[in-house]
Amino acid sequence: MSPKDNFVLPDLPENPSRRNFFKSGAAAVTLTLAPGITVMAFGGTAASAAGADAGKRWGLLIDVNKCAKDCTACVTACKDENGWAGYGDPEQNSQWIRKVTMRNKATGHETEMPVMCQHCEDPPCVDVCPTGASFKRVDGIVLVDKHTCIGCRYCMMACPFKARSFVHEPVNNQKPHAPRGQGTVESCTLCVHRVDKGQIPACVEACDATGHGAMVFGDLNDPASDISKALASYPSVALRPDLDLNPGVRYANL
Amino acid sequence: MKRLLTIVSLLFAVLALPVVAQDSGWRYGPTLSEASGDPHPEGNEYMRKFHMELMKHDRDMTLRDGEREIDASLKQCFDCHTVKDERTGDPVTYDDERHFCRTCHDFVSVKVDCFTCHRSTPEGFNEPSPLHARLLDLGASPEFEMVESFITSLETSSDQ
Numbered sequence: 001m002s003p004k005d006n007f008v009l010p011d012l013p014e015n016p017s018r019r020n021f022f023k024s025g026a027a028a029v030t031l032t033l034a035p036g037i038t039v040m041a042f043g044g045t046a047a048s049a050a051g052a053d054a055g056k057r058w059g060l061l062i063d064v065n066k067c068a069k070d071c072t073a074c075v076t077a078c079k080d081e082n083g084w085a086g087y088g089d090p091e092q093n094s095q096w097i098r099k100v101t102m103r104n105k106a107t108g109h110e111t112e113m114p115v116m117c118q119h120c121e122d123p124p125c126v127d128v129c130p131t132g133a134s135f136k137r138v139d140g141i142v143l144v145d146k147h148t149c150i151g152c153r154y155c156m157m158a159c160p161f162k163a164r165s166f167v168h169e170p171v172n173n174q175k176p177h178a179p180r181g182q183g184t185v186e187s188c189t190l191c192v193h194r195v196d197k198g199q200i201p202a203c204v205e206a207c208d209a210t211g212h213g214a215m216v217f218g219d220l221n222d223p224a225s226d227i228s229k230a231l232a233s234y235p236s237v238a239l240r241p242d243l244d245l246n247p248g249v250r251y252a253n254l
Numbered sequence: 255m256k257r258l259l260t261i262v263s264l265l266f267a268v269l270a271l272p273v274v275a276q277d278s279g280w281r282y283g284p285t286l287s288e289a290s291g292d293p294h295p296e297g298n299e300y301m302r303k304f305h306m307e308l309m310k311h312d313r314d315m316t317l318r319d320g321e322r323e324i325d326a327s328l329k330q331c332f333d334c335h336t337v338k339d340e341r342t343g344d345p346v347t348y349d350d351e352r353h354f355c356r357t358c359h360d361f362v363s364v365k366v367d368c369f370t371c372h373r374s375t376p377e378g379f380n381e382p383s384p385l386h387a388r389l390l391d392l393g394a395s396p397e398f399e400m401v402e403s404f405i406t407s408l409e410t411s412s413d414q
Binding site: 145146147181184196 | 315317329381385
């Protein structure tokens, strides 16, 4: 049960409100059109009005071979987009995404790749959360509902990818679409505020802009999506496949 | 005579205006800063009573269901309800008692934690300090000062 079932909005004192008007207006427009064609009135796009779609599973494919050494475009873009650059103690700053270097001890070969929340199908962070703040959206995006987060950090212990951070210091100048503050846990949201508007995550956009094209974002459930086609045509792995978490983030050429 | 009547009725109209403009039921309480933009179709009285329910409802729609076309969006409140400092012309943060959300809340002794995470000013304004976003914000209460001096005493003793 999601907490919203607990809320019953009080009736308005008088006639139809803006909220009812908008809802019914939007529905009417969607209904009158042929299947597959939706036009939203009131400036919205079909994607933003629909919300999370249970038929989708959002994922990322990271081609490690294309990930350039010393390039941190994805990390910088995430910081800018979600405002977690931080100040004060660098040891306490959040990391929604980080570049990890792996060195093959036998050959000395080094591989770099970005690691962020892996958006597991069976997320351990959700299992352990005592308040239901850690949750998975119907479209597979794993989030913290900071309104119910009590800052206990069990989820940080449970995550095998160290993907979550705790905010130790008071924060100001947040981005309006990415509120964050002292005493709660946070992690990569797969740029849910952009995805809901039909856009791609900021890290993927930045990686594309550098020309490396190491990151592909898309719907794993749609066989025609770029990511599904890529996954079908060359080998890829999940991090920690032994844990059987079925992450939405996959790595190729690792 | 007709002219006199018009003048008298006009006078009455002018005198009656402030009374009409004040909507019913709001006679006692703090004075709110002026809002810009369109008023709420739900009406001021409804908003006064139920703004917290509306926001709680809509925040779950956004977070849990990804529904972003919401009416009671906390980030949008300050598009219309920004209080500016007369001297600097800058929007005030939640740290300031003139902030829109504090005018009533201070009056009725309500404290909300929304602004530890959410901006209390419109996007683009550079908030000078994170003071308003402290979690342990018991204000200037004696308890807070006690806790604060206790913590500082611990810090200074551990330095030695």
